[in-house]
Amino acid sequence: MSKFFTSVHLKEDLCMGCINCIKRCPTQAIRVRNGKAVITKEFCIDCGECIRLCPHHAKEATYDSPEIMKRFEYTVALPAPSLYGQFNHLDDVNIVLTALKKMGFDDVYEVSGAAEIVSEMSRKYVAEHKEKWPIISTACPSVVRLIQVRFPNLIEHLLPICAPVDIAAATARKLAMEKTGLPAEKIGIIFISPCPAKVTAVKAPIGIQKSEIDAVLAMKEVYPILLPLMMQSIDDVEELSISGRIGIGWGSTGGEAGSLLSESYLAADGIENVIRVLEDLEDQKFDQLEFIELNACAGGCVGGVLTVENPYVAKVKLKRLRRYLPVACSHLESGDEENRIWTDEVKYEPVFKLGNDMKESITNMSRVEEFCEKFPRLDCGSCGAPTCKALAEDIVRGVAHEQDCIHILRDYIHKLSDELSKLDTKK
Amino acid sequence: MSDKIKVFYEVPADDFTRAGEASSNLKSMLKKMGMNPETVRKVAIAMYEGEINMVIHASGGTIDVTVSQEEIEMVLKDQGPGIADIEMAMRAGYSTAPDKVRSLGFGAGMGLPNMKKYSDELKIESQVGIGTTVTMKVKIQC
Ligand SMILES: Nc1ncnc2c1ncn2[C@@H]1O[C@H](COP(=O)(O)OP(=O)(O)OP(=O)(O)O)[C@@H](O)[C@H]1O
Numbered sequence: 222m223s224k225f226f227t228s229v230h231l232k233e234d235l236c237m238g239c240i241n242c243i244k245r246c247p248t249q250a251i252r253v254r255n256g257k258a259v260i261t262k263e264f265c266i267d268c269g270e271c272i273r274l275c276p277h278h279a280k281e282a283t284y285d286s287p288e289i290m291k292r293f294e295y296t297v298a299l300p301a302p303s304l305y306g307q308f309n310h311l312d313d314v315n316i317v318l319t320a321l322k323k324m325g326f327d328d329v330y331e332v333s334g335a336a337e338i339v340s341e342m343s344r345k346y347v348a349e350h351k352e353k354w355p356i357i358s359t360a361c362p363s364v365v366r367l368i369q370v371r372f373p374n375l376i377e378h379l380l381p382i383c384a385p386v387d388i389a390a391a392t393a394r395k396l397a398m399e400k401t402g403l404p405a406e407k408i409g410i411i412f413i414s415p416c417p418a419k420v421t422a423v424k425a426p427i428g429i430q431k432s433e434i435d436a437v438l439a440m441k442e443v444y445p446i447l448l449p450l451m452m453q454s455i456d457d458v459e460e461l462s463i464s465g466r467i468g469i470g471w472g473s474t475g476g477e478a479g480s481l482l483s484e485s486y487l488a489a490d491g492i493e494n495v496i497r498v499l500e501d502l503e504d505q506k507f508d509q510l511e512f513i514e515l516n517a518c519a520g521g522c523v524g525g526v527l528t529v530e531n532p533y534v535a536k537v538k539l540k541r542l543r544r545y546l547p548v549a550c551s552h553l554e555s556g557d558e559e560n561r562i563w564t565d566e567v568k569y570e571p572v573f574k575l576g577n578d579m580k581e582s583i584t585n586m587s588r589v590e591e592f593c594e595k596f597p598r599l600d601c602g603s604c605g606a607p608t609c610k611a612l613a614e615d616i617v618r619g620v621a622h623e624q625d626c627i628h629i630l631r632d633y634i635h636k637l638s639d640e641l642s643k644l645d646t647k648k
Numbered sequence: 649m650s651d652k653i654k655v656f657y658e659v660p661a662d663d664f665t666r667a668g669e670a671s672s673n674l675k676s677m678l679k680k681m682g683m684n685p686e687t688v689r690k691v692a693i694a695m696y697e698g699e700i701n702m703v704i705h706a707s708g709g710t711i712d713v714t715v716s717q718e719e720i721e722m723v724l725k726d727q728g729p730g731i732a733d734i735e736m737a738m739r740a741g742y743s744t745a746p747d748k749v750r751s752l753g754f755g756a757g758m759g760l761p762n763m764k765k766y767s768d769e770l771k772i773e774s775q776v777g778i779g780t781t782v783t784m785k786v787k788i789q790c
Pocket residue numbers: 697701702704705706726728729730731737738742743744745753754755756757758759760761780
């Protein structure tokens with residue numbers, strides 16, 4: 222697998238080469254070249270913003286088709302808690318879980334169950350690591366990737382506990398092996414994801430060597446399959462749920478932080494807001510916070526770009542669903558903690574840097590400034606870069622030309638035609 | 649090609665929504681230069697405090713930043729009221745910030761002490777009624 226895997230990609234035939242995505246990409250990862258958008262993989266954090274806003278639907282996420290279930294002898298579905306927020310009038314998650322089995326899965330294991338275990342572990346970790354306050358949640362892979370490439374000073378604040386989905390996957394495989402006697406590779410652990418970032422976290426994990434997840438389905442593709450099956454399930458609902466209020470709360474912003482049972486936390490969502498919080502955090506503008514929950518999507522995972530319901534409506538639905546549940550149903554068993562902690566050190570990857578050493582950087586940065594002086598500072602996007610400055614950086618990186626700026630090109634053409642007409646009059 | 653890079657910022661008066669713009673702009677530039685994270689952190693914190701002081705205590709001002717291979721120099725100039733007793737102003741907890749500003753969370757009297765802590769060199773020149781110039785240098789670590 223290449224070091225820079227991203228799930229978000231372009232459907233070239235649909236791309237019109239407009240500048241909507243280049244302007245709104247939070248990491249300035251997109252350029253328009255030769256009339257088509259191009260995503261620089263190193264810069265992309267898979268937040269899904271471009272999928273959300275492309276008017277031509279030319280951006281999409283890579284994920285697996287439900288067909289993939291056939292590849293395994295035994296399959297376990299891992300539904301993300303945000304899935305429960307997608308349905309109207311749902312009052313029992315067991316209906317969704319039963320429908321998943323009717324869809325063809327041999328078993329289900331709720332990610333929200335594993336989330337309760339992460340909550341328990343986090344409570345302990347936060348209490349024991351005052352020196353690392355505020356501790357930043359690592360459940361949203363898009364945020365973790367962003368910190369890895371752009372906020373090196375915050376890496377040490379990351380919560381080094383595996384994401385609920387990874388813990389769910391490992392536990393589900395273990396249980397399935399015990400139950401069936403099958404070898405690990407014959408069992409398919411299949412996650413139902415709200416977003417492309419979680420797909421990337423499976424293919425190119427951060428903090429762990431390898432993900433236990435075998436395939437990832439998009440929530441929006443599973444949704445229409447489940448709807449009729451849920452109707453059929455109503456009369457013979459199986460008791461499959463292993464999660465309570467805390468676990469299901471993880472589906473929207475504030476759920477994870479709230480589960481720490483402390484007042485001293487901040488929860489922010491929406492990638493632009495997340496960036497603002499990280500900038501301020503880096504400048505030490507707030508202290509006395511114990512925990513920071515950050516979600517790339519507005520509303521939290523219910524706002525994931527592969528969901529179907531309006532995130533705020535989904536949030537209300539989750540709230541209703543949680544109301545009569547016990548606080549938590551899944552608990553940590555001793556001895557389990559060890560393999561739920563990150564094994565790999567997260568290293569800063571300065572993908573945005575302009576030089577290999579200070580000398581080269583100073584030279585390149587002064588060139589950027591010089592180009593910026595020449596450009597009209599309209600940030601018009603016609604060159605295919607989001608801002609004049611971004612074009613200047615591209616030129617210095619050797620991937621664009623000065624005359625990609627239509628204003629420079631126009632001046633050049635004027636000069637040329639002036640010279641030509643002078644030649645003409647001399648004749 | 650020069651071996652230094654200079655940038656200039658104007659800090660507008662009384663605009664709390666824009667206060668911090670210069671330091672975050674510089675921070676992003678330094679990161680793009682591949683500067684060591686600890687150095688970036690020191691510069692960002694020190695410069696933000698200085699920038700905020702210009703907004704709160706003076707009526708804005710200007711910042712000249714020079715980045716060389718060895719260090720980052722920040723010169724913050726304002727034409728504000730000046731500081732009568734610099735030694736006193738440097739004390740942790742000393743502040744003349746008005747209530748209005750305190751309600752925004754400033755005025756702990758920690759700005760100048762932090763600027764001293766996070767920079768490798770701090771020089772304050774001030775004349776009452778004329779203005780203040782704060783020069784800070786941060787050495788680039790490797
Ligand atoms: N640029 C300036 N012009 C005039 N007076 C200043 C300037 N900078 C600082 N001072 C004076 O020095 C005092 C101490 O400054 P310092 O930055 O340490 O604390 P503060 O700004 O009052 O509070 P804080 O920085 O913690 O929000 C200020 O209250 C003010 O009286």
